Amino acid sequence: xxxxxxxxxxxxxxxxxxxxxxxxxxxxxxxxxxxxxxxxxxxxxxxxxxxxxxxxxxxxxxxxxxxxxxxxxxxxxxxxxxxxxxxxxxxxxxxxxxxxxxxxxxxxxxxxxxxxxxxxxxxxxxxxxxxxxxxxxxxxxxxxxxxxxxxxxxxxxxxxxxxxxxxxxxxxxxxxxxxxxxxxxxxxxxxxxxxxxxxxxxxxxxxxxxxxxxxxxxxxxxxxxxxxxxxxxxxxxxxxxxxxxxxxxxxxxxxxxxxxxxxxxxxxxxxxxxxxxxxxxxxxxxxxxxxxxxxxxxxxxxxxxxxxxxxxxxxxxxxxxxxxxxxxxxxxxxxxxxxxxxxxxxxxxxxxxxxxxxxxxxxxxxxxxxxxxxxxxxxxxxxxxxxxxxxxxxxxxxxxxxxxxxxxxxxx
Amino acid sequence: xxxxxxxxxxxxxxxxxxxxxxxxxxxxxxxxxxxxxxxxxxxxxxxxxxxxxxxxxxxxxxxxxxxxxxxxxxxxxxxxxxx
Numbered sequence: 001x002x003x004x005x006x007x008x009x010x011x012x013x014x015x016x017x018x019x020x021x022x023x024x025x026x027x028x029x030x031x032x033x034x035x036x037x038x039x040x041x042x043x044x045x046x047x048x049x050x051x052x053x054x055x056x057x058x059x060x061x062x063x064x065x066x067x068x069x070x071x072x073x074x075x076x077x078x079x080x081x082x083x084x085x086x087x088x089x090x091x092x093x094x095x096x097x098x099x100x101x102x103x104x105x106x107x108x109x110x111x112x113x114x115x116x117x118x119x120x121x122x123x124x125x126x127x128x129x130x131x132x133x134x135x136x137x138x139x140x141x142x143x144x145x146x147x148x149x150x151x152x153x154x155x156x157x158x159x160x161x162x163x164x165x166x167x168x169x170x171x172x173x174x175x176x177x178x179x180x181x182x183x184x185x186x187x188x189x190x191x192x193x194x195x196x197x198x199x200x201x202x203x204x205x206x207x208x209x210x211x212x213x214x215x216x217x218x219x220x221x222x223x224x225x226x227x228x229x230x231x232x233x234x235x236x237x238x239x240x241x242x243x244x245x246x247x248x249x250x251x252x253x254x255x256x257x258x259x260x261x262x263x264x265x266x267x268x269x270x271x272x273x274x275x276x277x278x279x280x281x282x283x284x285x286x287x288x289x290x291x292x293x294x295x296x297x298x299x300x301x302x303x304x305x306x307x308x309x310x311x312x313x314x315x316x317x318x319x320x321x322x323x324x325x326x327x328x329x330x331x332x333x334x335x336x337x338x339x340x341x342x343x344x345x346x347x348x349x350x351x352x353x354x355x356x357x358x359x360x361x362x363x364x365x366x367x368x369x370x371x372x373x374x375x376x377x378x379x380x381x382x383x384x385x386x387x388x389x390x391x392x393x394x395x396x397x398x399x400x401x402x403x404x405x406x407x408x409x410x411x412x
Numbered sequence: 413x414x415x416x417x418x419x420x421x422x423x424x425x426x427x428x429x430x431x432x433x434x435x436x437x438x439x440x441x442x443x444x445x446x447x448x449x450x451x452x453x454x455x456x457x458x459x460x461x462x463x464x465x466x467x468x469x470x471x472x473x474x475x476x477x478x479x480x481x482x483x484x485x486x487x488x489x490x491x492x493x494x495x
Contacts, residue, residue: 061431066453127464130456 006173007410009251010087010239011348012080014073016049016232016335020080024345025352028360029382033216033334035230041116041196047209047218048193049232049336059148068110068135069191071144073235073341074101078145078185085239086251087183089149098181099142099155100171101237102164102188104340104397106157107136108195141189145237153181161397162301163262164188165236165343166405170260172240182245187344189235202229205270207305219337220364221302221309221330222372222379229303230336236344253410254351255391259288265400272308277315277402281392284404285319293323294390295406297359299346300330301394302372303337310371312394317374327385328377330362343395347407353388354409413492415485421466421492422458422484426450429457440482462488467495 011021017034018024027034038048055064055072058079064072078099082089114132121127134140142155154175160167165188172186192198202208209228211218219230246253261284265273285292298316302309320326331346338345353359361378368379393405419440426444427435433448444450458478462468468491470478477487 062429062433065429065431121464127460129460130453 004177005243005256006176006240007243007246007256008238008254008407009241009246010081010085011236011254011351012077012082012084013234013236013345013348014051014053014076015234015236015338015345016051019051019053021348021352024349028331028334028349029358031361031363031380033219033363035215035218035336037215038193040199043196043199043203046199047211047215047230047336049230049234049338050193051233063148066131067144068140069194069233070103070106070141070189073191073233074141074145074189074237075148077187077189077235077237078149081185081237081239087239087249092183094150095152096182097151097153098172098175098184099145099151099153100168100175100184100186101142101145101157102160102166102168102340102344103138103141103157104161104164104190104192105159105198106138106140108197109191110135112195112197145185160262160403161399161401162337162339162342163395163397163401163403164340165345165347166260166393166395166403167262168344169238169240169257169405170262170403173257173260176240176242182241184240185237186240187235187237188340188342190233190339190341192339193231193233198231202231209304217364219304219332221300221304221332221362222369222377223365224367224369226304226306226309226369228305230332232336232338234335234338234341234345236341236348238344255354255407256410257405258408259284259290259406260404261287262401262403265402267400270398272311272396273400274311274315274318276400277312277394277396278318280402281315281319281394281404284392284406288406288408290390290406292320293326295320295323295326295392296385296388297350297353297391298326298328299350299391299393300328301342301396302330303332309369312396313372313374324376326376327359327383328374329359331360333363343393343403343405346395347391347393347405350391350393351407353391357385357388359383359385359388413489415489418485418489418492419481422481422488425458425461425465428461429454438481440485441480443479444481445479466492468492
């Protein structure tokens, strides 16, 4: 079957340490983490990654009142992506645009808020808002993009736990190849820091991170003292097009998606499975027609949990066992775990390396865990290399969903 | 409570639920929807806020009575005064 080449032509994002790719990248190279303590209902102070983009840049106040935080993050990211893509959006056929947004979960925040609301009225459900259902339907963040931007093509979310950012991109690639749409907005979003249940769940699981003195060191993948996840919000939406369409309009091309794979552990609700993770990476390489040694950067999913980081490094060690020029990094030390946005945001953080050949490090490693000590892990300081041409982006999630996306520097 | 006070309560609620709209200078006799960008969900919000903030119930069959500020005042004032 003929497979169209699919390229990325724009990116819009909000992360806890940047509201544009430029600002975000600068902070990744400067080692700037931005985590803060927030007051969480029923729990108290918890570390979290919080975004500070201006939601009123693209939404009216009424939209903000009626919609969701995930919708708002999605709209901001999508609008920024469109602007970055340089497409003549106003005159583009909106029925040919697809919107594919990855989410880890949706509806927890809004449901918790409403239960809290009616608790003030003795749990009388007459006080339950009529906005509840449109806010909590699973397609909400993608649907809010279409309403805000007048897009009439297909939209939905892809529920894929913390592999969702990659899954959004993969869905868009497939729909472009099928000819279902001509232009796609795709990536992932997270509003999870507004849900006490997410924090409480991780805490009960023994997976919520803390640090005795410095909140910005709470998320510390591969450090020996790491003790869990920092939940973060964020969003990253890309514009994707078939190569020939992008070239026809003279678009700048940020990268080409050449390989991808999603597979399942089929083993546990929570615990990762390095064998299946390795298989996922190998299968993505096979789709790309590449050897492991062709990869310049492996962006790890590692979330700063004691077991998860080791398991992923085991998988990487197996796949990249003889690859002296393949470097490994991680982004969660800076911004925490952006859940549904993580895969898309972390890919964006590495994208500029196609141009500047610099690999941002994993940070907050004071004592490297020997069980995570792969030789080419870039630690605490950025690394300048001769060239970066291929990035493999890992994103894994609960229920044993693994995803690997391979992006290549564009060459005609 | 006077009808003017009830009108002000309704204006305050509208200001809350439609923050982008200018609620000053609304004509009392003209339908709210002809003067502002309000949709059916917004009217449900008005009903909810009357319930939450003032303990006033508006049954569904009476929703048309919320069409204008004047009709709101005429319909709601006895309800406020009966509390």
